[in-house]
Amino acid sequence: MTVEVMDVDVNFETGENMVFQAKKADMRPMQVMDDAIGEDDELEDEENDLLDEQVLTLCDSCWALVEMTLHDSAVVGGIVSAGLCPRLVELLYISQSSIILAPVLRLLGNIVSAEISFSQAVIEAKLLEVIPSVMTTTSRAVREEACWMLSNIAGGQEEQVVAIMNAPGVIAGLVEQMSWAEYGVKREATWAMCNIIVRANVEFIKEAVRMGVLQSFCPLLDEWEDPMVELVILEAIESLLQKDPQEGRIAVEESGCLAKIEELSYDQNDDVSSMASQLIDTWFDNEGDEADSSLAPAVVGTEQTGEALNFQPVQGDVQFNFNQS
Incomplete structure (x- = not known):
């Protein structure tokens, strides 16, 4: 035919x-070699050529x-x-x-x-x-x-x-390629992992973090200037934070990703900088304010302005030491 x-x-x-x-x-049809190949060198050469x-x-x-x-x-x-x-x-x-x-x-x-x-x-x-x-x-x-x-x-x-x-x-194979492989391989492995994280449950995300996925994200957020990959990673990090806010914020910061995201908030690519800024504003910008809220004076009403500062009294005994050494 x-x-x-x-x-x-x-x-x-x-x-x-x-x-x-x-x-x-x-x-x-493809020729089929006989399974019983003798020791003759010519037969071996013919088999190799055919293969x-x-x-x-x-x-x-x-x-x-x-x-x-x-x-x-x-x-x-x-x-x-x-x-x-x-x-x-x-x-x-x-x-x-x-x-x-x-x-x-x-x-x-x-x-x-x-x-x-x-x-x-x-x-x-x-x-x-x-x-x-x-x-x-x-x-x-x-x-x-x-x-x-x-x-x-x-x-x-x-x-x-x-x-x-x-x-x-x-998953272990993907994480391994993300950690050491050539850029093209690392890029595709990261893309696959991000697609998985967006659809994964909290238990899987915690295991992925334990395996070092966030640390593997850092070079791709910093060294290669690939906006498409950066956006995919930022989306995956956002999904991680939505599913596990408390531990997620700690993991993102300790992995070094937060520092990279802060740098990306000034990126030349508008989409990247916008998404990075949104992540910081949504998940990290209020941490310092919450930590220092106890130090701020309370506000109470007054006749003139309607507001006044009300300083909290110091709890416990106060001791002064005037002795000079």
Whole structure:
């Protein structure tokens, strides 16, 4: 059978610089190597060559589907309807190569971004169970794609956010990437965590604070000057304070985030400075006034002005020591 296919010239790990050329090709089933491979070097070389060819073909196919899902939403529905989600997730389990992992994760990310029901289909295909191991790879591109996909899932329904929170190792993996990873990975991991915090309960937020999430926010509020990320973090901090005002204020201050927020209140970006100022005015600006209220004199009425200062008497005995040493 002859069909129209796409020949892709890409950076296999990142998917950048894609050049698509339409051509005719014969679709054929992938050859299966015999399980019993002898000791003959020629057979081993043939197997390696075949596997390399298969890997590159699979990589090309995934990047082609990625491009198609960007331009035609119906393709995403077709992938899900055809039952390909479990197969794509399976590739994350069996492959260690970033050449395969990066395009598969990008394709899955496009799928979960399309519709909430598609996100559920990917979750049911056991995606979250394999994500912790994916995030341990040395490939920056793979870790960035994984975190980006999680942020898209976390932007969905509450049940999907709960699935992320309950999946073993996923939250710990995000926190780890937030603490040390390259900026692109750190940015996506932070975005995912902020999406989760906004929808999470108090118990989860307390655990996230204990794991050091707020400390990981600080560099992104200070060093990188990325207004979009700063706004996402400020929104997450606001949600944290709304859900746990007492302990939340202490945690934000002790983590160093409050100092960064105060600096952002003078930021050149109007949206960032406005939100930072609002957080300070709402949650932190009255702390000093409350602490010193006992020192202020009370106000009582008078005939002339209607108000007067009424100083409180000193409690207890007052002793004066006039002895000079």
